[in-house]
Amino acid sequence: MALDKNGIAQRIAQELRNGWYVNLGIGIPTLVANYIPEGIDVEFQSENGILGMGAFPFDGDEDADLINAGKQTITARKGAVYFDSAMSFAMIRGQHVQLTVLGAMEVAQNGDIANWKIPGKMVKGMGGAMDLVASAENIIVAMMHTNRAGESKILKQCSLPLTGVGCVNKVVTELAVLDIKDGKFHLVERAPGVSVEEIVSKTEGELVIPDHVPEMKF
């Protein structure tokens, strides 16, 4: 069965490693913080200016001055630190953040990503996404495999304006884990009960399929 958004987040959380600083984007990526594996110590950076982001506050404890990049009220963990936007992006551009997880509208087999604009229809802006994808060495995209019309978002080439070029390493969708290498998608895992055929039918980009494709384990 295909995963829900929480399932995608839970699978991505398995990629976390001890001691990493991690930037989580808006949407599904934010949920990754709910599934940190036992024994793994990570700190979350939010680009509006906090390291050591904690859980949402209890009702009544919310503070208008303490938010994440999605403008949600948050709390700070012990040992947290606040800083300005220039320093925040010094951390990002300077590759001091080990993992970036973000959403996308399209991903291409060469690692290109598009997630900020649909010409003539929707322009929200790139926010920090262009800085993040241009500098991060380890980028995981959390997204649904297809759009609302059922068309693949895992493409040979992006059709929307790009956010970054050749930067995505891994994509986790409700159906599969895909690595991007040598200009191709590589099928690494499938969601429990999802067939390779279904993944193939919903993937427009070139997909390398090994003899055995294990199911994700939770």
Add this chain to the structure above:
Amino acid sequence: MNKVVKDVNEALNGIQDNMTLMLGGFGLCGIPENSIAKLVDLGVKNLTCISNNAGVDDFGLGLLLQKKQIKKMISSYVGENDEFERQMLSGELEVDLIPQGSLAERCRAGGAGIPAFFTPAGYGTEVAEGKEVREYNGKPHILESALTADFAIVKAWKGDTEGNLIYKATARNFNPMMAMAGKITVAEVEELVPAGALDPNEIHTPGIFVQRIFQGDKFKKRIEQRTIKPRA
């Protein structure tokens, strides 16, 4: 040096049509809300506003958009504002969208006397169009120029009569860099204290960057996305 002005009227004295303003804040967090309300009253028009976001429909810079006082916005993210999107898609409003880190660094550079810098952000995208590209360490970078403003209007938690500022939590965001990049920098603070009352070790923005400081009358501090968990 005493930087105190008596109120928001005096703080914004000299702001005219066609000026470029920087306004601190991220979403509605850390915005100079008393000054924005005053800009609406003043009715100044054709403003170019440099601010990470454009507020929401009825708060923050959204209030200036409603009155069509803004000619051009320079921002990184403008979602959550229907009037903004309508004015942009209809062509009434000029919009320059900039990657957030480049926006922050361009303001910092403007205040630090650095005219331009190379960054990898935006290479291979629309943002890079018309910009010089150079390779450093085997990777392409684009040339981004510094930003400055006629007035930078920032919001701090505490400030002293010398113009030294301390921000609270993530309300710091763009305020420190913008404070550096204004020809005239106005600081609106929640609490104005005498010189010597702040610990010099803990000041975020040195008063040299601030020309005018005043204590805001009231702060609504509206929350954009109130997310909570229930008490057990």
